[in-house]
Amino acid sequence: MKYTSRPAVTALAIAVAGIFTSGASIAQSKDPIKVGFMLPATGTFASLGNMIENGFKLYINEQGGKLAGRDIQYFKVDDESDPAKATDNVNKLVKRDQVDVLVGTVHSGVATTMAKVARETNTLLIVPNAGADLITGAMCAKNIFRTSFTNWQPAFAMGKVAAERGHKKAITITWNYAAGLESAKGFVEGFEKGGGTVAQNLTLPFPNVEYQALLTEIASKKPDAVYAFFAGGGAVKFVKDYVAAGLHKTIPLYGPGFLTDGTLEAQGESAQGLFTTLHYADNLNTPRDNTFRLNFAKAYKTNADVYAVQGYDAAQLLATGVKAVGGDIGKRDQMLLAMRSASIDSPRGKFTLSPAHNPVQDIYIRQVKGNLNEVKGVAIKGLADPARGCKLF
Amino acid sequence: MDLSTFLVQCLNAVQYGLLLFLVASGLTLIFGIMGVINLAHGSFYMIGAYMAFSLAPIFGDYFIAQLLAGIALAAILGYVLEWAFFSYLYQRDHLQQVLMTYSLILVFEELRSILIGNDVHGVKVPEWLTGGMALGEVMTYPVYNLFASAACIVVAIALYCVVNRTRLGMMIRAGASNRDMVRGLGINIRLLYRIVFAAGVALAALAGMIASPMTSVYPGMGGHILIVCFVVVVIGGIGSISGALIASLLVGFVDTFGKVFFAQLSGIGIYVLMALILIWRPEGLKSKGY
Numbered sequence: 001m002k003y004t005s006r007p008a009v010t011a012l013a014i015a016v017a018g019i020f021t022s023g024a025s026i027a028q029s030k031d032p033i034k035v036g037f038m039l040p041a042t043g044t045f046a047s048l049g050n051m052i053e054n055g056f057k058l059y060i061n062e063q064g065g066k067l068a069g070r071d072i073q074y075f076k077v078d079d080e081s082d083p084a085k086a087t088d089n090v091n092k093l094v095k096r097d098q099v100d101v102l103v104g105t106v107h108s109g110v111a112t113t114m115a116k117v118a119r120e121t122n123t124l125l126i127v128p129n130a131g132a133d134l135i136t137g138a139m140c141a142k143n144i145f146r147t148s149f150t151n152w153q154p155a156f157a158m159g160k161v162a163a164e165r166g167h168k169k170a171i172t173i174t175w176n177y178a179a180g181l182e183s184a185k186g187f188v189e190g191f192e193k194g195g196g197t198v199a200q201n202l203t204l205p206f207p208n209v210e211y212q213a214l215l216t217e218i219a220s221k222k223p224d225a226v227y228a229f230f231a232g233g234g235a236v237k238f239v240k241d242y243v244a245a246g247l248h249k250t251i252p253l254y255g256p257g258f259l260t261d262g263t264l265e266a267q268g269e270s271a272q273g274l275f276t277t278l279h280y281a282d283n284l285n286t287p288r289d290n291t292f293r294l295n296f297a298k299a300y301k302t303n304a305d306v307y308a309v310q311g312y313d314a315a316q317l318l319a320t321g322v323k324a325v326g327g328d329i330g331k332r333d334q335m336l337l338a339m340r341s342a343s344i345d346s347p348r349g350k351f352t353l354s355p356a357h358n359p360v361q362d363i364y365i366r367q368v369k370g371n372l373n374e375v376k377g378v379a380i381k382g383l384a385d386p387a388r389g390c391k392l393f
Numbered sequence: 394m395d396l397s398t399f400l401v402q403c404l405n406a407v408q409y410g411l412l413l414f415l416v417a418s419g420l421t422l423i424f425g426i427m428g429v430i431n432l433a434h435g436s437f438y439m440i441g442a443y444m445a446f447s448l449a450p451i452f453g454d455y456f457i458a459q460l461l462a463g464i465a466l467a468a469i470l471g472y473v474l475e476w477a478f479f480s481y482l483y484q485r486d487h488l489q490q491v492l493m494t495y496s497l498i499l500v501f502e503e504l505r506s507i508l509i510g511n512d513v514h515g516v517k518v519p520e521w522l523t524g525g526m527a528l529g530e531v532m533t534y535p536v537y538n539l540f541a542s543a544a545c546i547v548v549a550i551a552l553y554c555v556v557n558r559t560r561l562g563m564m565i566r567a568g569a570s571n572r573d574m575v576r577g578l579g580i581n582i583r584l585l586y587r588i589v590f591a592a593g594v595a596l597a598a599l600a601g602m603i604a605s606p607m608t609s610v611y612p613g614m615g616g617h618i619l620i621v622c623f624v625v626v627v628i629g630g631i632g633s634i635s636g637a638l639i640a641s642l643l644v645g646f647v648d649t650f651g652k653v654f655f656a657q658l659s660g661i662g663i664y665v666l667m668a669l670i671l672i673w674r675p676e677g678l679k680s681k682g683y
Contacts, residue, residue, distance in 0.1 A: 043511040043612075176660065203656045207513075208617075209609050212538060213405045217653045219532035220398035233513025237609050240515075244525060246533040266515070 032071035033322065033329060036093035038104030038114060041078035045106040045232070047262070048307045052128045054300050055311030056103060059319070062295070067319050068327030075099055079110050086113035094123050100329055101126060103314055106307075108132035108151075108179045115139045124336075128314040129307060133182050136358035138389030142336055145357045147313040147344070149279050150385040151182035152189075154256035157363035157379040158227060158277040159190020162254055167191075167224035169199050173214055173238075174229040176203040183229035183256060191227075199223055209237045215245045226251055231258040236266040243270040257281075257366065257373065261306055264371050274368045279359070280306040280348045281366045281375035292347040304347070313346045320344070356387035397529045402649055408538050410645025411545035415600035416618055417625040417637045418552060419593030425632020426569045427586050429482050430490045433497035435619025437594045440501065441467060441601025442610040443509055446516050456519040460544075463602045464595045471594025475587045483586070502612065511612050516605040541603050548599065549638065556634055565589060569632055621648075624667050630677030639678055 037056075039049035060072050075097040077089045086109070093099045094117060101124040105111050111130030118125035118141070125144045127135055131151040135144065162170060170191055174180030180203065188198045199221055202214045218226060226247070230238045235258065242253055248270075257278025260271050292312065296304035317339055324338030325331040343352050344359075351361040363380050366373040420434045444463045452459035478497070482490050518537045525533030556562040564585055568575045576582045601614075608614070625644055629636030644663050651662030670678065 046511075176657070201656060202653070203659065204652055205660050207611060209611075210409070210607065212408075212535075212607070213402060213649045213652050216398060216401045216405060216532060219401075219529065220395065222531065233515070233609055233611065237515060244533070244535055246525065246527075247531060250531050 032073035033067060033101070034073050034075060034097065034099040035318075036075045036077070036097060036099030036102050036104075038077045038079050038089055038093060038102060038110075040081045040106050041076075043081050045081050048106045048129065051305055051307035052103075052106070052311035052314075055296070055304070055308035055313075056128070056315040058296055058299055058308075059312050059315035061299070063319065067322040068325075070322070070327045079105050079107070081105075081107040081110060083107070083109035083113060086110040087117065090114050090117045094121050100124065101318060103128060103311075105130055108135075111135060112139070115141075115144055118144055126314045126317060128310045131182070132178055133385070133388070134178075136354070136356040136385060136390065137387050140356040140387060140390035140392050142392070145317060145339060145353070147317055147359060148310045149361075150358055151179050151256075152186035152385055153361075153383055154277045154279065154363055155183040155186030155227075155229070156190040157365075157383060158254050158256060159187040159192070159196075160194050161190075161275070161277060161365055161379050162187075162225050162227065163191050163194020163196045165225075167252075168196050169223045170196055170225045170227055171200045171202060171218055171221060171223045172198060172227045172229075173202040173211075173218070175206040175208070175234070177206040179231075180206070180229045184227070187227045207234055209234050211238055211241045212245075215241060215247060218251065219245065219247060223251060226253050228253060228255045228259060230255075232263065235259050236263050239267045239274070240270045257306065260368055260373055264368060264373070271368045272370075275376075276366050276368075276373065277363050277379050278306060278366060278373070279361045279363055280309050281364045282372040283374055284348070284364075286347075286349070288345060288349075289347040306348075309347050313344055313348075316344050316346070317342055354384045354387060355393035356385065356390040357392075358385045358387065360384040401528055401532065401534060402653065403646075404534065404538070404542070406646040406649035407642065408542045408545075408645075409649060410642040411542055411549065412600055412604055413618075413621060413625055413644060414549060414638050414641035415545055415603070416597050417622040417629070417641055418549075418634055419596035420622050421626045421629065421632055421634065421637045422565075422589055423593045424626065426565060426589055427479075427483055429479060430487050430494065431479075431593075432491060432494040432619065433501065434593070434597055434622065435615030435617070436498050436501040437467065437471070437597035437615075438601040438604075438618050439505065439610075439615035440470070441598030442516075442605040442608075442614060443505060443601075444598060445602040445605040446509070446514050446610050449516055454519045454521060456522065460599065460602055464599055467598030468591040468595040470598075471591035472587055474594070475590040479590060480583070480586070498615070501615070505612065513609055513611040515609050518606045537606060541607065544603055545600075548596070552596075552634065561588070621663065624663050626677075628667055628670050628677055630680040633677070633679035636677060636679030 037053055039052055040046050041049055075093055077092050079089050093102060102114060102118060103126050104114055106129045108130045111127055112132055112134055114125060115135045122143055127146040129148045131149050133150050133152050136146050136150060172184040172187055174184050184201055191198060228238055242248055253274060255276050257276045260274055260276050264271055293304050296308055320342040321335040321339040322329060325335045329335055340353060343350060349362050351359045354360050360382050362378050363383050365376045365379045367376050416438050423429055423431050448459050448463060482493060522537045522540050525535045528534045556565060564580055568585055572582060625637055625640045629640030647662045647666045652659040
């Protein structure tokens with residue numbers, strides 16, 4: 001300031017203000033919509049993050065790369081699935097890049113932090129995977145949406161299915177962390193509603209994979225069924241250890257789809273015949289799903305999975321909102337209302353959103369055959385998460 | 394819980410305890426004899442596990458040969474590390490040792506990330522150790538776990554014999570009690586330290602190699618076992634090998650049975666055990682007095 005003359009500053013200020021006021025309405029329609037991806041690009045969940053991003057971009061590209069005439073500009077941050085870095089990472093997108101919408105993430109702990117920041121800064125957030133019940137439960141907000149599932153949903157459905165299959169006594173086993181405990185709780189609720197009882201909830205610290213002692217305990221308790229929530233490398237090892245311990249011959253193993261999704265090749269023989277529940281399956285064979293899978297395979301030279309679907313639907317949900325306001329995303333309330341009442345034509349089947357902004361969707365029962373999670377039927381039609389603690393409605 | 398299940402759980406507990414002992418004995422040797430707090434000891438365990446992951450495809454079913462090769466590589470690594478870094482740490486205070494060895498953890502983790510990546514990997518059990526033996530009507534116990542226990546017992550006995558029955562062991566024990574006196578007797582204490590350090594690294598790496606098929610290999614596995622091993626060393630008494638053995642088995646039992654009977658509290662069982670023992674014997678079960 002010291003070296004600039006006052007008139008020059010004033011002139012500059014007037015010029016800037018002029019651009020701002022005169023250009024505001026034009027800028028509104030010509031500037032690109034800024035989409036901030038906060039997804040894992042390294043570590044155990046890297047491939048999941050990649051699938052979500054590809055799914056999202058596939059839908060945008062199908063729309064000619066624009067939504068309601070507005071270009072899309074992408075910003076990316078690798079969240080490393082590290083809750084400790086979550087606040088910094090999300091602030092990079094919100095404060096530095098000033099994105100219009102946040103899309104993320106896989107890890108429930110990181111997503112919870114994103115939801116917290118979204119609430120504080122009123123940034124639009126679409127969660128394309130993390131199932132933490134909290135996000136569309138106690139933390140629910142007008143500007144927070146999810147296109148995936150809650151941990152409760154597939155678990156509750158599996159509980160119902162296990163009871164229907166005639167099992168009376170079950171044991172649950174999982175890691176002692178939010179997603180695992182929520183999943184086990186959901187199973188207990190569904191199983192007990194169907195008349196069964198859960199004898200024991202076994203846990204071990206995340207991400208330990210020393211299952212031997214717990215498998216011994218399962219063998220001694222002789223339950224009619226076991227419900228397990230594990231994912232990634234932990235899921236591979238659990239399914240293999242379960243078979244190695246000989247338990248599969250007498251005690252059927254059940255789980256949410258994460259037990260076998262994306263890990264079938266590594267599990268090989270051990271996983272054959274396993275029943276799981278999820279909001280997607282490998283051979284739905286509907287026209288919508290077939291088109292999607294074909295386009296995805298053409299674009300990325302790989303088969304779509306549940307994560308790709310969730311990313312694709314995140315883009316669909318955003319598109320619904322943007323189109324409803326003709327691209328003028330400044331009309332915030334109107335846009336959020338349109339998203340809230342959207343009916344998404346998803347590859348998984350049509351779904352709407354619950355008042356807490358979580359999909360109300362069919363949960364499929366699937367069985368492992370070869371390298372596929374084949375659909376065997378619908379466990380529960382149009383299942384909505386109870387959204388306990390949400391004050392939106 | 395019937396008797397046979399109880400016995401199988403005891404097998405599990407012993408197996409975990411013996412594995413801990415392999416890591417903790419090296420930790421307590423290095424601390425007890427050289428006075429170095431080695432936070433990087435867990436990294437040696439991790440290096441062993443990743444070594445098993447990289448060596449397994451080369452050695453195939455020659456599992457014993459693979460273990461021996463791994464031990465040799467780890468011992469060389471230990472020898473070099475002692476020469477390059479740790480030999481400068483003996484006269485420093487504990488804060489500097491902690492800073493130095495902690496930075497080594499970061500270096501090893503970063504190297505692991507660059508060389509092998511951040512994924513979780515499984516390690517195959519060699520063909521001749523697969524399968525299980527039937528225990529009761531539903532359960533089979535993996536042959537590999539029995540092998541792991543047996544291997545740990547062999548190493549523990551060998552370690553006991555070396556420390557208590559050989560000239561080298563005598564010097565080690567003497568060095569632990571009074572290093573100036575040992576130097577005064579004309580023993581090459583530098584070389585002695587270097588050998589002990591290399592042995593400690595080899596023990597941790599061996600534990601990692603044996604554990605890898607049972608636990609998978611994953612980023613951060615070193616940090617997890619290090620904390621448990623410090624609990625073992627503190628309970629057993631710093632510098633005491635037999636104390637470490639008793640403490641390892643205690644921790645193995647508390648952890649295994651805690652997981653089963655107090656699932657929600659399974660993370661804190663061993664720390665409660667440590668607190669109780671420290672109230673009873675503040676210097677550990679078999680303290681050597683420093």
